Amino acid sequence: MGVGINVEHLNAFYGKTQALFDVNIAVAANHATALIGPSGCGKSTFIRCLNRMHETIPEARVEGAVRIGDLGVYNGTSATQLRRRVGMVFQKPNPFPTMSIYDNVAAGLKLNGFRKRKQLDEIVHKSLHSSALWDEVKDHLHKKSGASLSGGQQQRLCIARALAVQPEVLLMDEPCSALDPISTGKIEELIFQLKEQYTIVIVTHNMQQAARVAEFTGFFLLGKMIEFDKTEKIFTNPSDKRTEDYVTGRFG
Amino acid sequence: MSNQALPRPRFNAPEPEHGPSERGSKVAPKVEPRTAPLLQGKVSEIPDAFFAAAMRLCGFAVVALLGLIVYQLVIGSHLSWHAFGWKFFGQSDWNPVEDQYGALPFIYGTIISSILALIIAVPLSLGVAVFITEMCPVTLRGILSFLTELLAAIPSVVYGLWAIFILVPVLRQYVQPFLATTLGWTTLFSGPPYGIGMLAAGVILAIMIIPIISSITREVLTVVPQHQREGVLALGATRWEMIRLGVLRNARAGIVGAIILGLGRALGETMAVTMVIGNRPEIAKSLFAPGYTMASVLANEFTEATGDLYLSALIEIGLALFLVTIVVNALARLMVWSVTRGQPARSLA
Ligand SMILES: Nc1ncnc2c1ncn2[C@@H]1O[C@H](COP(=O)(O)OP(=O)(O)O)[C@@H](O)[C@H]1O
Numbered sequence: 205m206g207v208g209i210n211v212e213h214l215n216a217f218y219g220k221t222q223a224l225f226d227v228n229i230a231v232a233a234n235h236a237t238a239l240i241g242p243s244g245c246g247k248s249t250f251i252r253c254l255n256r257m258h259e260t261i262p263e264a265r266v267e268g269a270v271r272i273g274d275l276g277v278y279n280g281t282s283a284t285q286l287r288r289r290v291g292m293v294f295q296k297p298n299p300f301p302t303m304s305i306y307d308n309v310a311a312g313l314k315l316n317g318f319r320k321r322k323q324l325d326e327i328v329h330k331s332l333h334s335s336a337l338w339d340e341v342k343d344h345l346h347k348k349s350g351a352s353l354s355g356g357q358q359q360r361l362c363i364a365r366a367l368a369v370q371p372e373v374l375l376m377d378e379p380c381s382a383l384d385p386i387s388t389g390k391i392e393e394l395i396f397q398l399k400e401q402y403t404i405v406i407v408t409h410n411m412q413q414a415a416r417v418a419e420f421t422g423f424f425l426l427g428k429m430i431e432f433d434k435t436e437k438i439f440t441n442p443s444d445k446r447t448e449d450y451v452t453g454r455f456g
Numbered sequence: 457m458s459n460q461a462l463p464r465p466r467f468n469a470p471e472p473e474h475g476p477s478e479r480g481s482k483v484a485p486k487v488e489p490r491t492a493p494l495l496q497g498k499v500s501e502i503p504d505a506f507f508a509a510a511m512r513l514c515g516f517a518v519v520a521l522l523g524l525i526v527y528q529l530v531i532g533s534h535l536s537w538h539a540f541g542w543k544f545f546g547q548s549d550w551n552p553v554e555d556q557y558g559a560l561p562f563i564y565g566t567i568i569s570s571i572l573a574l575i576i577a578v579p580l581s582l583g584v585a586v587f588i589t590e591m592c593p594v595t596l597r598g599i600l601s602f603l604t605e606l607l608a609a610i611p612s613v614v615y616g617l618w619a620i621f622i623l624v625p626v627l628r629q630y631v632q633p634f635l636a637t638t639l640g641w642t643t644l645f646s647g648p649p650y651g652i653g654m655l656a657a658g659v660i661l662a663i664m665i666i667p668i669i670s671s672i673t674r675e676v677l678t679v680v681p682q683h684q685r686e687g688v689l690a691l692g693a694t695r696w697e698m699i700r701l702g703v704l705r706n707a708r709a710g711i712v713g714a715i716i717l718g719l720g721r722a723l724g725e726t727m728a729v730t731m732v733i734g735n736r737p738e739i740a741k742s743l744f745a746p747g748y749t750m751a752s753v754l755a756n757e758f759t760e761a762t763g764d765l766y767l768s769a770l771i772e773i774g775l776a777l778f779l780v781t782i783v784v785n786a787l788a789r790l791m792v793w794s795v796t797r798g799q800p801a802r803s804l805a
Pocket residue numbers: 218221223241242243244245246247248249250261459462463464465466468471
């Protein structure tokens with residue numbers, strides 16, 4: 205089961221530049237939450253603060269409190285420990301090209317010392333099923349490399365890879381922006397299924413997508429969370445003028 | 457936006473250009489009236505044809521050069537080949553006085569010193585490259601890579617001098633006695649510690665190929681996309697696991713390539729080795745014992761080679777060195793091919 209996410213007074217900086225300003229948000233467990241907003245408004249920065257991925261950038265810095273379930277993200281938990289419970293799917297599909305499909309999915313478990321062959325087989329099977337990829341790859345699990353798949357398949361492989369470690373939360377940063385409409389449709393369907401068991405936070409550029417998959421939507425602008433509400437409300441009757449301008453395309 | 461000038465984040469592919477902010481822009485762009493095409497008129501084909509011919513010539517020149525070298529070596533070694541045949545490579549007797557020539561000690565010395573160099577240099581070079589690309593502070597990165605590359609520019613005779621005055625005494629006084637007491641039972645480290653010998657040659661070769669291997673490895677590692685590192689980290693990997701799975705594994709073909717280049721340099725390196733290996737055509741099991749390499753014997757004895765058979769034997773060693781290098785490279789490339797599972801060895805320098 206997924207867990208909720210609580211963000212309080214989150215400020216993020218790249219060196220001296222502030223990228224997020226006092227973001228507060230409570231993400232509901234077992235729901236999909238979409239984050240929308242123009243390029244450069246801090247959506248990626250925000251989502252990467254949730255699994256501390258911003259730490260890969262040397263000068264990045266964060267203030268504030270984030271709780272994921274019972275886990276304090278910025279106090280006492282190691283990033284490694286945290287990321288085992290918070291999976292992430294990136295904008296560009298990034299399967300491991302030197303590994304077979306099977307090893308791609310098993311990578312997270314093997315990293316954490318999981319070696320039992322039978323159980324691994326089972327989990328790989330389950331994860332590929334959950335990501336709706338099983339039927340397409342079941343005949344060459346060990347023969348084909350992760351990079352030999354099509355873009356949409358690669359992204360579903362990455363989702364399977366994230367699911368294999370049984371995270372509670374799944375973060376997705378524009379998971380469809382590099383994909384064709386058919387693959388996009390498949391992934392959206394998948395998100396719809398997955399949110400029964402996982403808490404999903406998805407950044408998207410595509411407002412129809414947000415409307416299709418998410419119950420809640422947050423609108424970012426220039427590093428601030430302008431509005432956060434039920435998706436329906438955001439798209440039909442937003443309280444903030446800026447949100448309205450953005451969702452109706454009258455932005456600028 | 458005020459921070460527009462900042463470099464884009466490395467982890468992001470460029471955002472799609474059709475975001476709502478652009479779509480909803482209020483000012484419609486005004487397109488200037490177009491003029492007649494500015495680039496008109498006939499284009500001459502001659503410069504292009506000339507260029508193509510010149511490049512083809514350059515391409516063929518390389519092949520011709522290679523052919524000429526082989527031809528010269530084969531002609532030159534004719535006499536020795538007739539006198540000894542295959543036995544030349546299996547015989548360890550090298551005696552100009554009695555006109556008896558066998559190349560085995562030189563082949564042995566070349567291979568052993570190079571292997572020794574690789575054993576020492578590969579882990580160190582990989583460590584240097586990983587440290588520079590993955591762990592060291594940005595400010596130090598440039599300086600360190602500059603310095604390692606500078607090491608590659610030092611003439612080998614200078615390395616040889618340094619080896620004679622610093623390395624050999626250190627080996628003789630500290631390293632060899634230590635090795636003899638701890639690992640003497642392997643018989644690899646036994647006998648009198650001269651300092652000069654196979655071990656010294658291996659160490660100096662290692663020092664000389666570290667800059668090559670580490671700088672190429674560094675380049676290969678920096679080519680590994682950031683999203684691979686992040687993909688591993690996002691699964692809950694530690695830094696070391698990220699380096700192993702996300703970086704080294706993705707770069708392995710290139711790393712093997714870097715090692716081959718280092719090996720190529722070690723096999724053919726002449727001056728520094730000649731200065732410290734002891735120059736005795738013997739096959740000794742102990743690494744403390746002096747040895748000889750193919751390159752060193754050519755450098756040392758070519759000018760003094762009296763007699764046609766002597767000269768011919770040396771040229772045959774040259775031919776053998778040439779062939780060994782080719783075989784090693786071919787083998788290594790095969791290795792690259794097998795680790796990349798039939799994909800073309802992309803990042804191979
Ligand atoms: N690695 C970085 N270094 C410096 N500034 C960055 C970096 N990554 C992002 N930024 C800045 O932070 C702001 C938010 O970026 P980002 O979170 O990527 O926006 P989004 O994902 O909404 O397009 C932008 O102004 C961007 O220039």
